[in-house]
Amino acid sequence: MSDKVPEGPRVGLFVTCLVDTMRPPIGFAAIALLEAAGCRVEVPRRQTCCGQPALNSGDRAGAVRVAQHTIELLASYPHVVVPSGSCAATIRLHYPTLFDAGTAWHRRATDLAERTHELLSYLVDVRQWLPAGVALNARATYHDSCSGLRELGIAAQPRRLLAAVAGLSLARLEGADTCCGFGGTFCVKYPAISDAIVSEKAQAIEATGADLLLGGDLGCLMNMAGKLHRRGAAVRAFHTAEVLAGMADGPAIGDGA
Amino acid sequence: MTQPAFAARVDRALADPDLKRAIERTTGTARSKRAAAVAAWPDFAAARELGRDIKDHVTANLDHYLLTFERNATAAGAIVHWARTAQEACDIVVGICKAAGAASVTRAKSMLGEEIGLPHALADAGIERVETDLAEHIIQLAGDPPSHIVWPALHKTREQVAALFRAHHHDPGALATVAAMVASARRELRRRFMAADVGISGANFLIADTGAVCTVTNEGNAELTTTPPRVHIVTAGIEKLVPSTAHAMSLLRLLVRSATGAEVTQYTTFHCGPRRPGDADGPTAFHIVLVDNGRSRMLAEGLAEMLRCLRCGACLNHCVVFRQIGGHAYGGTYPGPMGAVLTPVLDGLAGTQDLPHACTLNGQCQEVCPVAIPLPTLLRGWRERSWREGLEPGVVRGSLFAWRFLVLRPALYRPATALALRVMRLFARRGWIARMPLAGGWTRHRDLPSPARQTFMAQLRQRRPSA
Numbered sequence: 001m002s003d004k005v006p007e008g009p010r011v012g013l014f015v016t017c018l019v020d021t022m023r024p025p026i027g028f029a030a031i032a033l034l035e036a037a038g039c040r041v042e043v044p045r046r047q048t049c050c051g052q053p054a055l056n057s058g059d060r061a062g063a064v065r066v067a068q069h070t071i072e073l074l075a076s077y078p079h080v081v082v083p084s085g086s087c088a089a090t091i092r093l094h095y096p097t098l099f100d101a102g103t104a105w106h107r108r109a110t111d112l113a114e115r116t117h118e119l120l121s122y123l124v125d126v127r128q129w130l131p132a133g134v135a136l137n138a139r140a141t142y143h144d145s146c147s148g149l150r151e152l153g154i155a156a157q158p159r160r161l162l163a164a165v166a167g168l169s170l171a172r173l174e175g176a177d178t179c180c181g182f183g184g185t186f187c188v189k190y191p192a193i194s195d196a197i198v199s200e201k202a203q204a205i206e207a208t209g210a211d212l213l214l215g216g217d218l219g220c221l222m223n224m225a226g227k228l229h230r231r232g233a234a235v236r237a238f239h240t241a242e243v244l245a246g247m248a249d250g251p252a253i254g255d256g257a
Numbered sequence: 258m259t260q261p262a263f264a265a266r267v268d269r270a271l272a273d274p275d276l277k278r279a280i281e282r283t284t285g286t287a288r289s290k291r292a293a294a295v296a297a298w299p300d301f302a303a304a305r306e307l308g309r310d311i312k313d314h315v316t317a318n319l320d321h322y323l324l325t326f327e328r329n330a331t332a333a334g335a336i337v338h339w340a341r342t343a344q345e346a347c348d349i350v351v352g353i354c355k356a357a358g359a360a361s362v363t364r365a366k367s368m369l370g371e372e373i374g375l376p377h378a379l380a381d382a383g384i385e386r387v388e389t390d391l392a393e394h395i396i397q398l399a400g401d402p403p404s405h406i407v408w409p410a411l412h413k414t415r416e417q418v419a420a421l422f423r424a425h426h427h428d429p430g431a432l433a434t435v436a437a438m439v440a441s442a443r444r445e446l447r448r449r450f451m452a453a454d455v456g457i458s459g460a461n462f463l464i465a466d467t468g469a470v471c472t473v474t475n476e477g478n479a480e481l482t483t484t485p486p487r488v489h490i491v492t493a494g495i496e497k498l499v500p501s502t503a504h505a506m507s508l509l510r511l512l513v514r515s516a517t518g519a520e521v522t523q524y525t526t527f528h529c530g531p532r533r534p535g536d537a538d539g540p541t542a543f544h545i546v547l548v549d550n551g552r553s554r555m556l557a558e559g560l561a562e563m564l565r566c567l568r569c570g571a572c573l574n575h576c577v578v579f580r581q582i583g584g585h586a587y588g589g590t591y592p593g594p595m596g597a598v599l600t601p602v603l604d605g606l607a608g609t610q611d612l613p614h615a616c617t618l619n620g621q622c623q624e625v626c627p628v629a630i631p632l633p634t635l636l637r638g639w640r641e642r643s644w645r646e647g648l649e650p651g652v653v654r655g656s657l658f659a660w661r662f663l664v665l666r667p668a669l670y671r672p673a674t675a676l677a678l679r680v681m682r683l684f685a686r687r688g689w690i691a692r693m694p695l696a697g698g699w700t701r702h703r704d705l706p707s708p709a710r711q712t713f714m715a716q717l718r719q720r721r722p723s724a
Contacts, residue, residue, distance in 0.1 A: 020674070020714055021709065022706060024713035045714070047714075049664045056618065057640065057644065058640030059657055060644070062658075065661060069665050146618075146621070150619070150621070150623075150624055181577060184617075186614075186615070186616070186618075187698070188699055190614075191697075191701055192267060193271070193578055193581055198702075199702075225706060226689075227703040229703070229704045230704045251688070254689050256707065
C-alpha cells in the first residue's frame with residue numbers, strides 16, 4: 001500500500017459501517033485492490049453510514065440528513081468506491097430521489113451518484129483490471145446479492161475477477177440470484193420469515209459441496225455465514241475482495257478475527 | 258414490533274409443512290415455466306415496454322376510455338353501472354339478482370369479486386352461490402379465502418382436496434388420481450351450471466372501442482357460467498380498460514406467459530351485449546358493474562403505476578417471503594408484493610403496515626413483472642407514509658433517532674462504535690456470538706460473527722497516521 005502508481009485517479013473509499021465494525025479486512029482488501037488497479041486511495045475520516053437503516057424504515061427526513069452528511073464528505077473525489085452493492089446502490093440510485101429536482105442538494109446528490117461505484121464492478125468496468133499472481137486452492141460458490149445484481153447489474157464482474165485466481169473453482173449455486181433473507185432491518189424485524197429463507201439458502205450452499213461462500217455484500221454474507229455456522233456446516237465465508245487481495249488464507253467471517 | 262395478528266398468521270404458516278410443500282409445488286413449476294416462456298420470446302423486453310405504455314396511456318386518459326367503454330357497451334345492449342365503493346358494487350349486484358328473482362347464482366373466478374366481498378354479500382342476501390372455477394370450488398367447500406390470485410387453492414395439497422371431495426360430493430368415486438378428482442368436480446358442477454338464474458364473472462379486459470368484456474380461463478367454466486343463465490353480471494375494476502382488442506391481445510400475451518408460462522389461455526372469450534335475435538344462447542340481460550373502490554385515490558396518491566397490474570401472480574411466485582408464508586398470512590384479498598401495495602389502499606394502512614415492511618426489497622418482483630411495476634419503490638412509499646403517520650413503534654423510532662444522532666457526529670460515532678465492539682466481544686466464543694441481549698432477532702436463528710477487535714477506521718489510523 002503505497003504511492004507506487006501516483007498518476008491514477010484519486011478514489012475516495014466509502015468503507016461502509018458494517019465493514020468498519022464487523023469486518024475491517026474487507027476495507028484493507030479494497031485499498032490493496034484499488035492501489036493494484038492504479039488508484040490513489042483516500043479514506044475520508046468523517047464517514048459513518050450511508051443511511052440505509054433510515055431509508056428502508058421510511059424515515060425519509062433521517063435519510064436526507066445522513067445523505068447530506070455523506071454527500072459533503074465525498075464531494076471532492078473524482079471517483080467514490082464502495083465495497084458493497086447495497087450501499088453503493090443507495091448512493092447511486094436512492095440519494096437523488098431524496099431531494100426535489102432543481103435544488104442544489106439534488107444536483108449534488110446526482111453528481112455524487114454519477115461518481116460512485118461498487119468495488120468489484122469498478123475494478124472490471126472502469127479500471128479494466130484483473131488480478132495477476134493470486135492463487136487459492138479451493139472450491140467456492142458465489143451468491144449474487146440482490147441490490148448489486150438488480151440495481152447495479154453486477155453479475156459478470158465478480159465471476160471474471162474470480163476466474164483469474166489460480167486454483168480457484170466456482171461451483172454453481174442453485175438460486176444464486178434469490179434473496180438470502182437478510183434485507184437489512186428485515187432480518188431482525190421478521191426473524192422467523194428471514195430464518196425460513198436463509199435456511200433454504202444454507203441448504204443450497206451446502207449442496208454445492210463448496211469450501212468457500214463468496215459474495216459482494218457483508219450483510220448478506222454475515223446472514224448466510226451465521227446460518228451455516230448454526231447448522232454446523234464447514235463452509236467458510238469471505239468477501240470477494242478478500243480473495244482477490246490474497247487474504248483468504250486468514251480467518252473467515254466469524255472465525256475469530 | 259410486528260402487529261400481533263400478522264405475527265400469529267406468519268407463525269401459523271411457517272409451522273405448516275404441508276403448506277410449504279403445496280406452495281413450492283405450484284410456484285416452482287410456475288417459475289420454471291415462466292422462465293422458459295420468456296426465454297423463448299426474443300421480443301419480451303419490447304413487449305413488456307409496450308404493455309407498460311398501454312396501461313399508462315389508459316390510466317392517464319381514464320375518463321375518456323371509461324366514457325367510451327360505457328357508450329359502446331350500452332350500444333351493444335349492456336347495462337352499465339358505476340360503483341364508487343365495494344359496498345355500492347355489492348348492492349348493485351345483489352339488487353340485480355333480487356330483481357331477477359334469482360335463487361342460485363354461478364360465479365366464475367374473479368379477484369375483484371373477492372375484493373368487494375361479493376361472496377358474503379350474496380350469502381347475506383340469502384342467494385345460493387356456486388363457485389365454478391375448480392380451485393374456487395375447492396376453497397368454497399373448505400370455507401377458505403383464496404391464497405393466490407391465479408391459484409386460489411394453492412394452499413391445499415391434493416390429498417386434502419381428495420378428503421374434501423369425499424366429504425362433500427354426491428358421487429365422488431375413488432378419487433385416486435387428479436383426473437378422477439376433476440371428474441368428480443365436473444359431475445358435481447355440471448348440474449349446477451344449467452340450474453343457475455344468474456351468472457357472475459369478472460373481466461380481464463374491458464375493451465373501450467367495442468364495449469366488449471374479455472375473460473380468460475383454462476377450464477371453460479367462465480363460458481358455462483355466463484352463457485346458460487338468464488342474466489350475466491360482470492364486475493370489473495376500472496383499471497381493466499384497454500383502448501381496443503389489439504391492445505388486449507398485446508397484454509394477454511404478457512399475462513399468460515407470466516402467469517403459467519403457456520402461450521395462450523385455453524379459453525379467451527369476448528362478451529359483447531346480451532343475446533341478440535337469432536342467437537342460439539346467451540343471457541337476455543347483460544350487466545357490467547364498473548368498480549372504483551380506491552382506484553381513483555391510487556391515481557391521486559402516487560400509486561398510479563399499480564393500476565398497470567394484470568393480476569398474473571408472477572410477483573407472488575418469485576417472492577421469497579410469499580414462498581415461505583403463503584397467501585393467507587398477508588390477511589388481505591391480494592397477497593405477495595402486489596398485495597402488500599394494494600391491501601393498505603383497500604383496508605387502510607393502520608393495521609396493515611407490516612405488509613410493506615415484511616419485504617427484503619430484493620427487487621425480483623419488479624424484475625418479473627410483465628408491466629414493470631416498480632413494486633419495491635411503491636412499498637418504500639408505504640413505509641414512508643407509515644413513518645409519517647406515526648404508525649411505527651416507539652422502539653424503532655427511538656433507536657433510529659439515536660443511530661442518526663451518532664451517525665451525523667463522527668467524533669461521537671467513533672468512541673460509540675468502539676465501545677459497542679468491546680461489549681459485543683464479551684459475548685463471543687471462538688469468533689461467534691450465539692446469544693446476546695437485544696440481538697435475539699438475529700441470534701434466535703443464526704450465529705452472529707464477532708465484530709473486529711478494533712474498527713477499520715481505528716486500525717487505519719494506526720497504519721496510516723497521516724492519511
